[in-house]
Amino acid sequence: MNSNDNELIGFIRAEWDRSVPAEVEVAAKEISARYGNCVTGVIFYGSCLRTGEIEDKILDFYVIVDSYKNAYEKRWLAAANKLIPPNVFYHETDVDGMMVRVKYAVLSMDDLKYRVSAGCLNVSVWARFCQPCLLLNARDDLAFAEINEYIATAVKTMLGNLLDLKPRTVQSRELWVEAFEATYAAELRSERGGKGLEIYLLDQERYDRLTPIALEALGVSTEVAPLQKQPERQFKPAFKWMMRRWNGKWVSFLRLVKASMTFDGGIDYLAWKIRRHSGVEIEIKDWMRKWPIIAGASLFWSLRKKGAFK
Numbered sequence: 001m002n003s004n005d006n007e008l009i010g011f012i013r014a015e016w017d018r019s020v021p022a023e024v025e026v027a028a029k030e031i032s033a034r035y036g037n038c039v040t041g042v043i044f045y046g047s048c049l050r051t052g053e054i055e056d057k058i059l060d061f062y063v064i065v066d067s068y069k070n071a072y073e074k075r076w077l078a079a080a081n082k083l084i085p086p087n088v089f090y091h092e093t094d095v096d097g098m099m100v101r102v103k104y105a106v107l108s109m110d111d112l113k114y115r116v117s118a119g120c121l122n123v124s125v126w127a128r129f130c131q132p133c134l135l136l137n138a139r140d141d142l143a144f145a146e147i148n149e150y151i152a153t154a155v156k157t158m159l160g161n162l163l164d165l166k167p168r169t170v171q172s173r174e175l176w177v178e179a180f181e182a183t184y185a186a187e188l189r190s191e192r193g194g195k196g197l198e199i200y201l202l203d204q205e206r207y208d209r210l211t212p213i214a215l216e217a218l219g220v221s222t223e224v225a226p227l228q229k230q231p232e233r234q235f236k237p238a239f240k241w242m243m244r245r246w247n248g249k250w251v252s253f254l255r256l257v258k259a260s261m262t263f264d265g266g267i268d269y270l271a272w273k274i275r276r277h278s279g280v281e282i283e284i285k286d287w288m289r290k291w292p293i294i295a296g297a298s299l300f301w302s303l304r305k306k307g308a309f310k
Contacts, residue, residue, distance in 0.1 A: 008217045009152045011210060016135050016148075020044065023054050023095045027102045028136045030093055031063055038070035039063060040109055040143040043151075045133040050202055054100065061104035062086070064147060068108055080258055084251065085111045088259040109146070116154040118161065121240075121247050127183035129154035132203055155214050158183070163220065164237040170220060172211040176200045182241060186248035188256070 028042045046060030047053075065071040068078040081087040086105035093100050107115070107125070115125035129151050138144035162169065162179040169175050180196030200207055215221070 004219070005149075005152060005156075005217045007213050008155060009148055011213055012151050012155075013148050015132065015206075018134065020134065020136070021052070021054060023098060023100045024048075024059060025136070026095045027059055027091065027093055027100050028061060031061060031091055031102065031104055032137050035063060035065055035071050035106070038065045038067065039137065039139065040066055041138040041147050042104075042136045043129070043133050043147070044136055045128060045131065049132060049134060055098060057101070059100065059102045061102060062112075063104055063106045064112055065106060065108055067110075068106075071106060071108075077262070080262075081106055081108075084254050084258055085115070086255075087262050088255070089262055112147070112150050116150050116157055118157045120157070121244055122251055123183040123186045123244055123248055124252070126154040126157040127180070127186075130158035130179075131199065132206065152217075155210065156217055159211075159214050160218050161237075161241075163218070165241055170215060172208045173200060173204075175211060176207050186241070186244040188249050188252035 024044060028044065032039045032042055041064045043062040043064065044059070045062070048057050048059050068081045072078045072081070077087060086107040088103065088105050091102040091104065093102075112125070114120055115122065116129060117126075120126065133151065135144065135147055135151075138147065158179050159175060162175065162182060165182070166178060169178055177196040177200050180199050184195050
């Protein structure tokens with residue numbers, strides 16, 4: 001980070017200066033308690049943050065820990081989290097008569113730092129945290145400032161990687177829609193096309209205010225578009241985005257398989273999510289719940305043929 005990043009860091013910090021529903025606070029505290037003193041912060045993100053709707057929804061959190069070794073009693077969970085981060089879990093809690101459902105991922109500070117950086121090939125973390133999020137339960141001021149900086153880095157990485165591919169794209173709408181479409185194409189997604197525009201329009205004012213701040217941090221002028229790079233220089237970023245797509249789809253598949261071991265009711269949740277976003281119906285049989293890894297592998301290709309994944 002340099003002096004040009006201060007406004008971007010401040011923008012993220014200002015977004016975090018807001019209250020959240022009591023149900024979100026309770027869920028975040030209960031999840032934090034599972035990991036004790038190794039928690040450095042809990043990041044709330046996703047559709048429930050954007051809409052404020054909680055009932056009959058699933059809250060999305062990232063639990064940031066200082067190390068996987070300290071986070072788990074079972075060594076295999078720590079090893080799985082380090083090998084293919086993050087681990088994903090499910091939690092339910094009753095808050096004043098409302099059943100609050102939570103999906104949360106566990107990520108270390110070191111992995112957060114790396115996975116928002118421009119050097120990370122996989123898109124999932126930096127593409128997620130360039131979108132609105134909220135830091136809860138920060139351990140101290142140092143942890144707050146560190147995570148604040150990492151989230152600001154995610155914004156720079158998202159736009160910087162798109163500008164490498166399309167250097168003259170500096171208008172807010174085109175920039176963000178192109179970036180979201182490119183990152184969605186680099187993961188296994190059940191959503192139909194046009195998701196990039198949908199995400200941008202959900203928070204258009206926010207992205208339009210953020211764009212000039214982020215471009216300034218990247219050293220890109222919004223008034224004078226960068227000169228078009230020579231064709232031979234376009235090969236490297238195009239190849240890198242091809243590698244991101246290859247990497248992202250396989251890593252997404254491996255995460256789904258791993259989640260089936262850690263996420264209680266995981267295969268039912270995945271079927272619900274795929275049906276919700278793609279309309280593809282999946283019949284979950286008892287043997288699939290008993291052997292979720294085998295079930296996940298057998299379902300993968302048939303679901304892809306039906307258009308559940310892209």
